[in-house]
Amino acid sequence: MSVEVDLLLQEAKESIEAAQNYRSELQQRLQGLSQARKQIRGSSSQARDSLRRHFAELQAAAARLLTERLAALLAQVDAIEADSIKPLDDCQSLIEQGVGQADELLREGEAALRCGLGEKEDKLGSFTKKALHIQLDSLPEVPALVDVPSVSAQLDDSLLALLRERVSRHGSVSSHPPVLIEELQERPGGVLARWCKVDEDFTPADYRLQYRRSTSGGSQYEDAYIGRDCEFLVLHLDAHADYLFRVCARGEGRTEWSPWSVPQTGYTTLAAHEWRPGTEGYILSSRRNIALRNDSAPSRCPVLYSNAPTYFCGQTLTFRISAAGLPDRRDSLGVCVDGHKGAESLQRDQAVCISTNGAVFVNGKEMTNQLPAISLGSAVTFDMEVVSLFPPVSNNNNMREGGGAKLRVTIGSGSREVVFDWLLDQAVDCLSFGCSFVHSGWKVLVF
Structure with a gap:
């Protein structure tokens, strides 16, 4: 009976240990799911903020550019109007001056006709001389309507169609960056980073690798490599220290870089290779x-x-x-x-x-x-x-x-x-x- 009890106890202990291990594995998987969910929600939030910020900047810049263009075109209308009106104003002043002289001459002529016989000869002589001086047969030239500007605005509606077409293709959203860190191998005093392309439709022209020490929260990423290779050995790293590595790419014919890959942690436990000091020569x-x-x-x-x-x-x-x-x-x-x-x-x-x-x-x-x-x-x-x-x-x-x-x-x-x-x-x-x-x-x- 005691042997059977011992066997049952042993089986119970093994079952308890297996259950503990099972629970531990499940808890680790729950933690992994939590980290995955955190990455999805965090990256989605960052993507939303990035999109809103970018399009707000575009809207402000587009409004500013349109306002500046409108102001420039209105200034051109003002300049054409001012240059075109000035000759008409000068002509109008000349005609109004002639009208005034004609009114004055008419008044003098009518007064000369009404005056008495004793003054009539002098008044009519003076009126006749003044009329000859004014040159009543000379009239100023008034431009025809076809000869003066008719200001108009030419607006090409294709701009809106072009803008609509470009805006419809501007920006993109992807569930994964086009490149990712594939492997981080420890090397003496460094880490060999390898990366690969995961987007088949993306044609990279250059890759960009960055790293920073993960324990330094305020430290900035540093460029380690920019080029066409898919691996690079990052040297001068401290042993037993964690570093974060990330990579992005630039497409053929493009100037902007792609989104960064998810940072991966790498480290080295191997001391850096050093030459022996004190050797003569x-x-x-x-x-x-x-x-x-x-x-x-x-x-x-x-x-x-x-x-x-x-x-x-x-x-x-x-x-x-x-x-x-x-x-x-x-x-x-x-x-x-x-x-x-x-x-x-x-x-x-x-x-x-x-x-x-x-x-x-x-x-x-x-x-x-x-x-x-x-x-x-x-x-x-x-x-x-x-x-x-x-x-x-x-x-x-x-x-x-x-x-x-x-x-x-x-x-x-x-x-x-x-x-x-x-x-x-x-x-x-x-x-x-x-x-x-x-x-x-x-x-x-x-x-």
Whole structure:
């Protein structure tokens, strides 16, 4: 009986635990639904505000433009009217002056006719002289109606049709932005962002990636990349800090950017790659990710190693040449198990590297395959993956020796790459990297 009770108790505990897990999963899904609903309602509210604000600005601008155009046309009517009326006013003044003179002459003539015989001769003589002086047969020219302006306004009703057609196509509403963040991969000191187009009818000409630290509420988004690529490595990020990333696009032949994608959170737990400070013959940048070979040690070719073994298999390690000096066969860029002090090249055991002339070395031996020569602007990449691990073995003294590893190495330079297996006599979790240049002037960025 006790065994059956114990079984029932065990089943009950398992059922309770399953119910708790089930409830927890359901609660998480409810939380997810709440966030989805919040995003829909929040984005819809923002879209409404954006539409109202935009069309209010358009209405105000259109009213202002129409008012300004109306004022300009009315001013033209006023100017034509004023210029056209002035000659008529001058003619009217001249005619009114003539009418006044004629009235005065008539009064004098009628008075001369009514005067007595003694004064009649003098009055009539004076009247006759004055009439001859006025030139009663000369009349001013009055323009015909066909010769004076008839002001009219020409209004093209097609503007309203054109406006209606343009307004009907102005603006759009979509349930999703045309591009979205597809993947955020952590990299040493940075995050590799990849995005993709989700609107089949949208033809992008450029993409725009922005980011900001998510814990800083007042911080603004910063532009990280503008171009045609669909991925970009954002560097100089603090480890174990959340960052928000968003992307938008600009269509072919358009000047405005599309709506932003929904921000995605990315972070890196990997420390940034840094060169080791204090190595003679090299000057480092403030972030220690750029090294410049100077001529303080021209007689030697010292190796500059990483500050720590920060390269892990499965990552891509990139060296980018931002300045170039004279090439030498002893130059090297590569990865090693550890940083040997005193070594003057990575062309040695427990290291793989490429020389500036394109030669590839594995454990100090040159391969037959060769990559393009390294020059200004070159980017050299190292990708490694673990193919197999060798377990420890016992020697003749029954002492167990550490196992080794086989790594699949891919070195890329330009448009070419070489792939080979690298045998190590010990299994390692992380590797160092390094460079060595015989001549000064070489500047290399690592990321």
